Amino acid sequence: MANGIALCIERKRSEEALGASEGKYRAVVESIKEVIFQTDEFGNWTFLSPVWTAVTGFEVKPTLERSSWNTSAKRNGSRTGASFCN
Numbered sequence: 001m002a003n004g005i006a007l008c009i010e011r012k013r014s015e016e017a018l019g020a021s022e023g024k025y026r027a028v029v030e031s032i033k034e035v036i037f038q039t040d041e042f043g044n045w046t047f048l049s050p051v052w053t054a055v056t057g058f059e060v061k062p063t064l065e066r067s068s069w070n071t072s073a074k075r076n077g078s079r080t081g082a083s084f085c086n
Contacts, residue, residue, distance in 0.1 A: 043068045 029036055029049050035056075038047040044067050048060045056063075 037068075039068050 032049065033051060035052050036047070036049040037045065037052070040046050045064045048063060050060065052058065052060050052063065
């Protein structure tokens with residue numbers, strides 16, 4: 001029984017530490033003035049920091065529903081694809 005209680009206490013501490021860590025991460029990401037992004041193996045946006053809207057003029061949520069290639073092409077014209085392919 002003591003072992004079960006110790007596991008519960010440790011789990012609670014771990015959850016609290018994770019919450020604090022996530023809060024710090026979120027504060028850093030939201031305060032950086034450059035875009036932080038992540039894509040999957042197909043080039044689809046999976047994460048965009050909030051500054052994305054100020055830098056590009058695109059809203060974050062609708063952009064996450066697009067391929068990064070399509071978003072880049074709309075912003076930069078057809079030369080974007082050519083620069084990646086050459």
